[in-house]
Amino acid sequence: MSEIKKIKNLKEFSTSADRFEGANLLCPGCAHSIIVREILNATNDDLILGSSTGCLEVCTAVYPYTSWDNSWIHIGFENSSTAIAGAEAMHKAKKRKGTLISDRDPKFVAFGGDGSTYDIGFQWISGCFERGHDMMYVCLDNEVYANTGGQRSSATPIGSSTVTTPAGSHSYGEKKDKKDMLSIMAAHNAPYVAQVAPNKWKDMIKKIQTGFATEGPVYINAMSACTTEWKFDPADTIAVSDLATDSLVFPLYEIINGTELNITYRPKNIVPVKDYLGAQGRFKHLFKPENAHVLDEWQKRTDAKWDLLQRREEARV
Amino acid sequence: MAKNENNGWNDFDIGALLFSFDKETKNIATTLQEDRPYSNSNSFTASVADWRVMKPVFNKEFCIDCQFCWIYCPDMSIISRDKKMIGIDMDHCKGCGICVEVCPTNPKSLLMYDEHLEDEEALIAAWPAKEEK
Numbered sequence: 001m002s003e004i005k006k007i008k009n010l011k012e013f014s015t016s017a018d019r020f021e022g023a024n025l026l027c028p029g030c031a032h033s034i035i036v037r038e039i040l041n042a043t044n045d046d047l048i049l050g051s052s053t054g055c056l057e058v059c060t061a062v063y064p065y066t067s068w069d070n071s072w073i074h075i076g077f078e079n080s081s082t083a084i085a086g087a088e089a090m091h092k093a094k095k096r097k098g099t100l101i102s103d104r105d106p107k108f109v110a111f112g113g114d115g116s117t118y119d120i121g122f123q124w125i126s127g128c129f130e131r132g133h134d135m136m137y138v139c140l141d142n143e144v145y146a147n148t149g150g151q152r153s154s155a156t157p158i159g160s161s162t163v164t165t166p167a168g169s170h171s172y173g174e175k176k177d178k179k180d181m182l183s184i185m186a187a188h189n190a191p192y193v194a195q196v197a198p199n200k201w202k203d204m205i206k207k208i209q210t211g212f213a214t215e216g217p218v219y220i221n222a223m224s225a226c227t228t229e230w231k232f233d234p235a236d237t238i239a240v241s242d243l244a245t246d247s248l249v250f251p252l253y254e255i256i257n258g259t260e261l262n263i264t265y266r267p268k269n270i271v272p273v274k275d276y277l278g279a280q281g282r283f284k285h286l287f288k289p290e291n292a293h294v295l296d297e298w299q300k301r302t303d304a305k306w307d308l309l310q311r312r313e314e315a316r317v
Numbered sequence: 318m319a320k321n322e323n324n325g326w327n328d329f330d331i332g333a334l335l336f337s338f339d340k341e342t343k344n345i346a347t348t349l350q351e352d353r354p355y356s357n358s359n360s361f362t363a364s365v366a367d368w369r370v371m372k373p374v375f376n377k378e379f380c381i382d383c384q385f386c387w388i389y390c391p392d393m394s395i396i397s398r399d400k401k402m403i404g405i406d407m408d409h410c411k412g413c414g415i416c417v418e419v420c421p422t423n424p425k426s427l428l429m430y431d432e433h434l435e436d437e438e439a440l441i442a443a444w445p446a447k448e449e450k
């Protein structure tokens with residue numbers, strides 16, 4: 001077992017050498033690369049990485065360039081999890097037989113967007129977690145199929161206007177609520193499941209390092225504010241992420257062994273959900289008088305979710 | 318962007334394999350960018366400078382080395398060495414402006430200016446004064 005990198009504060013963290021390179025083709029202000037940087041810099045170990053089809057994959061491997069300084073593979077929309085699980089199984093088998101070419105123990109990380117995690121790759125991820133591979137799966141959750149032009153996914157929240165659920169005179173946009181992926185993954189009896197946000201970097205690093213130190217499959221749900229599809233100014237990525245975590249739309253918590261839920265971030269000042277929704281163009285139509293009931297519904301559901309999390313934390317279920 | 322002239326897309330082997338480095342490398346996680354043997358197929362050797370409409374300008378005088386810009390830069394463009402912020406990598410900066418938004422000093426030590434304004438010394442000389450609360 002390799003030792004955990006010591007990161008006491010941001011100054012110490014800033015001595016890290018990035019293993020994700022610039023001149024990738026992600027949009028200016030994209031949160032994807034902030035998340036990837038924080039994950040890659042959280043460890044000094046070798047990494048074996050995989051990406052499902054999505055923004056991260058198409059933008060970081062545009063021929064003739066690669067933006068990755070570690071072994072990285074792209075296979076299909078659904079199977080970054082199985083590709084990484086296969087690599088992990090091979091590493092374990094070769095280690096057992098003593099035929100590894102190097103004695104270094106890499107970490108195995110698969111990246112996927114919310115489309116490939118919540119919808120298309122769901123069965124494959126479920127399989128990996130059931131078999132118990134020693135890997136980490138990171139979902140970069142921007143709540144929409146951003147790479148293909150903004151279609152709804154099952155991570156799209158209620159009221160969001162996307163190209164397949166457009167808001168207009170007959171509709172307020174997406175009608176269904178977001179799938180609770182963390183509870184689903186925790187129900188696999190995964191040893192570690194956590195929700196992270198790039199603006200709370202210290203919380204994120206801690207969770208990623210716990211994930212790396214955990215034996216078995218780890219699921220990380222990373223909130224990724226999408227400047228293009230959420231429709232806000234590229235400079236406001238961190239401000240919008242702050243609103244998301246402080247309004248409790250994205251509560252930060254972890255679930256250990258499927259039951260021990262810990263809330264890791266409690267905002268000092270909880271901001272109204274309205275502030276978070278108002279900062280984004282995709283919810284602009286909700287502020288018309290005829291859609292006021294959706295705003296109330298949003299606040300009600302967010303409060304109910306937070307209440308449930310607190311009760312789960314107390315009851316350890 | 319410079320294209321690799323040796324291969325077009327249609328005479329490349331199926332199952333593309335791109336090497337990030339020219340030489341065998343060990344402990345990349347502890348090797349800084351300037352010491353790495355980058356290959357031509359690493360995007361570090363490319364540039365997205367032509368994406369910028371606005372550019373960040375760094376004024377060292379007000380910087381407190383908090384490193385907020387370093388952690389939140391999506392394009393690895395804030396160069397920090399020995400816990401000090403020393404400059405901006407203008408080849409990889411896309412001009413999103415996150416660094417300016419997260420800068421906590423008063424006045425800010427990073428500000429966005431039009432890309433065509435070339436004389437950075439003049440911009441720094443005309444830096445806005447401290448804002449009274």
